[in-house]
Amino acid sequence: MAEKLLEIKNLKQYFNQGKPNEVRAVDDISFDIYKGETLGLVGESGCGKSTTGRSIIRLYNATAGEVKFDGVNVHGKKSKSDLKIFNRKMQMIFQDPYASLNPRMKVMDIIAEGLDIHGLTKSAKERKDRVHELLETVGLNKEHANRYPHEFSGGQRQRLGIARALAVDPEFIIADEPISALDVSIQAQVVNLLKELQEEKGLTYLFIAHDLSMVKYISDRIGVMYFGKLVELAPAEELYNNPLHPYTQSLLSAIPLPDPNYERTRVRKSYDPASHNYKDGEEIAMREVTPGHFVFCSEREFEALKLTSAARV
Amino acid sequence: MEKILEVKDLQLSFHTFAGEVQAIRGVNFDLLKGETLAIVGESGSGKSVTTKAIMRLLPESSSEFKSGEILFNGKDLTKLSDKEMQKIRGKDISMIFQDPMTSLNPTMTIGRQITEPLLKHQKVGKTQAKKVAIDLLRMVGMPKPELRIKQYPHQFSGGQRQRIVIAIALACNPQILIADEPTTALDVTIQAQILELMKDLQKKIDTSIIFITHDLGVVANVADRVAVMYGGRIVEMGTVDEIFYNPQHPYTWGLLSSMPSLDTAEEKLYAIPGTPPDLLDPPKGDAFALRSEYALAIDLEQAPPVFKVSDTHFAATWLLHPDAPEVDPPLSIIERMKKFPGSRYYEGVAR
Numbered sequence: 001m002a003e004k005l006l007e008i009k010n011l012k013q014y015f016n017q018g019k020p021n022e023v024r025a026v027d028d029i030s031f032d033i034y035k036g037e038t039l040g041l042v043g044e045s046g047c048g049k050s051t052t053g054r055s056i057i058r059l060y061n062a063t064a065g066e067v068k069f070d071g072v073n074v075h076g077k078k079s080k081s082d083l084k085i086f087n088r089k090m091q092m093i094f095q096d097p098y099a100s101l102n103p104r105m106k107v108m109d110i111i112a113e114g115l116d117i118h119g120l121t122k123s124a125k126e127r128k129d130r131v132h133e134l135l136e137t138v139g140l141n142k143e144h145a146n147r148y149p150h151e152f153s154g155g156q157r158q159r160l161g162i163a164r165a166l167a168v169d170p171e172f173i174i175a176d177e178p179i180s181a182l183d184v185s186i187q188a189q190v191v192n193l194l195k196e197l198q199e200e201k202g203l204t205y206l207f208i209a210h211d212l213s214m215v216k217y218i219s220d221r222i223g224v225m226y227f228g229k230l231v232e233l234a235p236a237e238e239l240y241n242n243p244l245h246p247y248t249q250s251l252l253s254a255i256p257l258p259d260p261n262y263e264r265t266r267v268r269k270s271y272d273p274a275s276h277n278y279k280d281g282e283e284i285a286m287r288e289v290t291p292g293h294f295v296f297c298s299e300r301e302f303e304a305l306k307l308t309s310a311a312r313v
Numbered sequence: 314m315e316k317i318l319e320v321k322d323l324q325l326s327f328h329t330f331a332g333e334v335q336a337i338r339g340v341n342f343d344l345l346k347g348e349t350l351a352i353v354g355e356s357g358s359g360k361s362v363t364t365k366a367i368m369r370l371l372p373e374s375s376s377e378f379k380s381g382e383i384l385f386n387g388k389d390l391t392k393l394s395d396k397e398m399q400k401i402r403g404k405d406i407s408m409i410f411q412d413p414m415t416s417l418n419p420t421m422t423i424g425r426q427i428t429e430p431l432l433k434h435q436k437v438g439k440t441q442a443k444k445v446a447i448d449l450l451r452m453v454g455m456p457k458p459e460l461r462i463k464q465y466p467h468q469f470s471g472g473q474r475q476r477i478v479i480a481i482a483l484a485c486n487p488q489i490l491i492a493d494e495p496t497t498a499l500d501v502t503i504q505a506q507i508l509e510l511m512k513d514l515q516k517k518i519d520t521s522i523i524f525i526t527h528d529l530g531v532v533a534n535v536a537d538r539v540a541v542m543y544g545g546r547i548v549e550m551g552t553v554d555e556i557f558y559n560p561q562h563p564y565t566w567g568l569l570s571s572m573p574s575l576d577t578a579e580e581k582l583y584a585i586p587g588t589p590p591d592l593l594d595p596p597k598g599d600a601f602a603l604r605s606e607y608a609l610a611i612d613l614e615q616a617p618p619v620f621k622v623s624d625t626h627f628a629a630t631w632l633l634h635p636d637a638p639e640v641d642p643p644l645s646i647i648e649r650m651k652k653f654p655g656s657r658y659y660e661g662v663a664r
Contacts, residue, residue: 044500188571188584217573254505256530
């Protein structure tokens with residue numbers, strides 16, 4: 001088995017805790033991310049997938065649970081220098097390429113901000129060369145360094161966001177819906193770029209999205225979230241070919257595919273959480289149905305799922 | 314089938330400080346009664362501008378109709394006065410916008426927003442209008458409409474707001490409904506519900522729909538016919554089967570190949586290289602030539618005319634000229650063409 005880069009254990013993120021309007025955005029989820037893989041996280045808006053990403057990178061202080069990066073807990077008290085070391089290893093690419101770049105800074109300074117903070121370059125020339133190199137890595141050219149963000153298209157801006165994330169040589173990148181705001185033809189460019197960079201630099205990704213066909217394309221494993229809970233986690237192919245949780249099934253049946261014949265016959269399933277008929281005292285947890293395929297279910301459902309999976313093989 | 318809308322050689326420009334942006338450069342299409350026509354293309358291809366021109370929603374100070382006409386029931390919409398247009402807009406032709414979060418007025422109850430077109434266009438009183446509004450909300454699947462018409466937009470979720478926008482658009486039983494990316498801002502599950510709703514309502518009131526989107530999955534789901542736009546022109550148009558299983562234009566090939574499919578695991582996703590053309594200074598020949606590996610020498614010199622593939626299928630590419638060399642489209646497109654009777658790659662038994 002590959003090495004674990006990130007271990008997320010019983011992570012909880014509650015907002016307005018203890019008040020009547022308490023929101024359990026992330027409610028007790030656990031999963032691991034292995035070195036060099038891409039873990040996709042899908043679910044509808046409000047299910048807590050972005051919050052999960054933001055809690056992992058410590059943009060929020062987790063309510064409970066722990067996030068271990070290379071064996072060290074991300075949350076909890078940290079000295080400034082420890083935090084700095086950690087911040088270099090983990091970077092984020094944001095959803096909105098229009099809002100995530102400071103409009104009053106030049107591209108040069110946007111990308112070099114991380115370099116400056118961590119003191120990674122010694123001279124002004126080295127700084128400039130590094131930025132030029134980064135721009136070329138993401139498919140832009142060095143003339144772009146002296147421009148402002150408004151001079152770029154959406155796809156180009158997302159490339160700038162990627163260059164900024166790469167500047168400090170991170171090991172792990174959280175991409176929070178990096179392509180949702182882009183055109184189809186440009187989406188493919190950005191996704192290909194992310195894949196190339198992963199091969200080149202051995203990066204690990206957490207790829208958050210609601211576009212399931214893209215997620216399947218880029219991910220090795222996929223986790224499905226529903227109302228703050230992780231309901232299914234499986235290798236990408238397995239999840240699409242053999243979805244076990246009824247919510248995953250409904251989500252997959254809702255994707256329109258660019259194939260009119262398929263569309264004419266597609267039947268959409270809807271998901272009703274009441275259909276589980278959980279009794280009081282039943283323990284619902286992530287259980288491994290087939291190797292690597294986890295489903296959030298009760299003991300009773302687990303036995304039934306194991307039987308059907310065995311029959312399928 | 315009866316034509317309800319005809320757009321003939323429409324050309325439209327915007328005047329900006331940088332110069333004249335030729336946003337639409339000769340667009341021709343018809344809309345038939347009761348059909349759904351999908352317009353696809355990337356941002357800046359002119360798809361939204363075309364529909365806004367039909368609705369006459371473009372600012373008069375900066376936009377200019379260069380030529381062409383938009384015939385709706387025999388009337389040329391480009392020549393109508395503002396007053397005359399107001400009688401058509403929201404009554405005979407209505408529109409659903411992309412973003413349900415910003416297309417409703419936050420300071421008005423949704424009841425008032427739904428009754429607004431009714432009071433304006435139909436001779437009904439306030440109580441009658443309120444009844445119709447409740448019926449409309451029920452029709453678009455809103456629970457407890459009697460209570461909810463008193464609420465404000467912020468009290469609804471994104472999917473619910475889009476249902477309200479649809480209810481407003483349908484209030485006067487329009488003959489044409491223009492939907493500009495109505496589901497782009499929504500989740501797949503909600504998107505599926507909204508698309509089903511639109512199809513149901515279309516059957517009930519026999520509206521023609523112009524559906525703008527860049528999601529080809531959605532197109533395959535809703536459209537009867539498809540127009541592919543690029544650089545201010547329609548580069549290919551045909552029935553949904555012709556566009557998906559027998560595409561002819563290299564740009565359509567690129568679009569279809571850049572969507573990952575769920576059943577195959579390609580190594581690398583096809584990405585159309587480069588960026589869209591600058592319409593301040595549109596290319597002389599085929600606007601797509603610079604991004605296309607299939608470009609011929611003539612593509613750089615002269616814009617291709619529209620070639621007829623079948624009675625319903627047209628494409629503007631020199632590749633269809635009798636003298637053009639025969640080229641093989643990308644592999645994923647050949648896979649698609651194998652399913653289309655009449656294509657040279659067809660692998661089924663001819664009927």
